[in-house]
Amino acid sequence: MEISKIIIASDHAGFELKEHLKFTLKDKQINVVDIGTDSTESCNYPIFAKKLCNEVLSNNCFGILICGTGIGMSMTANRFNKIRATLCTSKQMAQLSRQHNNANVLCIGARITGKKDAEEIVNTFLNTDFDTSNKRHKNRIAMFDYITAQK
Numbered sequence: 001m002e003i004s005k006i007i008i009a010s011d012h013a014g015f016e017l018k019e020h021l022k023f024t025l026k027d028k029q030i031n032v033v034d035i036g037t038d039s040t041e042s043c044n045y046p047i048f049a050k051k052l053c054n055e056v057l058s059n060n061c062f063g064i065l066i067c068g069t070g071i072g073m074s075m076t077a078n079r080f081n082k083i084r085a086t087l088c089t090s091k092q093m094a095q096l097s098r099q100h101n102n103a104n105v106l107c108i109g110a111r112i113t114g115k116k117d118a119e120e121i122v123n124t125f126l127n128t129d130f131d132t133s134n135k136r137h138k139n140r141i142a143m144f145d146y147i148t149a150q151k
Contacts, residue, residue, distance in 0.1 A: 003030055003061075003062065003126055004031060004061065005030075005031045005032075005033060005059060005061045006025060006030055006031070006032050006033070006061060006062050006063065006064060006126075007033050007035060007052050007055045007056055007059065007061060007062070007063040007064070008021065008022055008025075008032055008033070008034050008035070008052075008063070008064045008065075008066075009034070009035045009036055009037070009048040009049070009051060009052040009063070009064075009065055009066075010036075010037060010048065010065065010066035010067060010110070011037055011043050011044070011045035011048060011066075011067045011068070011072075011073075012037060012039070012040045012041055012042050012043050013066075013067050013068035013110055013111060014065075014066030014067045014068065014073075014108070014109075014110040015037055015038075015039060015040050015066075016040070016110065017066050017108065017110040017113075017115065017118055018034070018064075018066050018110075020115050020118075021064065021066075021118060021119065021122055022034055024119055024122070025122070030126075033055070035048065035051050035052060035055060036048050036051070045067045045072045045073055045076065046072070046076045048065070048073075049065055049072075049073050049076035049077045050076065050080075052065055052077070052105070053077050053080040053083050053105070054080075056083065056104060056105060057080070057082055057083065061104075062104055062105070062106070062125075062126065063077075063104065063105040063106070064105070064106045064107075064108070064122065065077060065085070065105060065106070065107045065108075066107070066108045066109075066110050067107075067109065067110070068109060068110060068111040068112075069109040069111060069112055070087040070088075070089075070107040070108050070109035070112065070113075071087060071107075071109070073085070073087075073107045074086065074087040074105075074107040077105050077107065082104075083104060083105055084097075084101055084102060084103045084104050084105065084141070084144065085103065085104075085105035085106075085107050086101065086103040086105070086106060086107060087107040087108075087109070088106060088107070088108065088121050088125065089109070089112060089113055089117075089121075090117075090121065091120050091121055091124040093121075094106065094121045094122075094124040094125040094128065095124050095125075095128045097125070098124075098125055098128035098129065098130060099128055099129070099130060099131045099137075100131065100134075100137050101137070101140075101141065102130040102137070102141055103125070106121070106122065106125045108121065108122075
């Protein structure tokens, strides 16, 4: 799978992990677009989830959202039609969310997941393809997109 661009965003709790992952991805020659936040100063995660989802949809690329637990970011992101955000705490979750659910946004909890594990989760997510041979996965995903979120 060729990854040309990844959009990344976090709130204040995810800022340090975002910065770490950004440099890890850039070391792999991946174009990373950071849309905030730019510090550990308290901020509202839905603002950054919304920005990221709009960018992912506009650019047809993957996104990574990071907050303290990953829960708030994933809940916000999944309100957008055509966004399939997955909160992953293991490589297996990342692999299966790509294979079975064609996830396009990875959510990580910086207070839950360490840097090394986060790197492995991101690598697995980005290097796993959707299983297009299984028609039931495609049919189930088609059922996701009947609700349109407010923008």
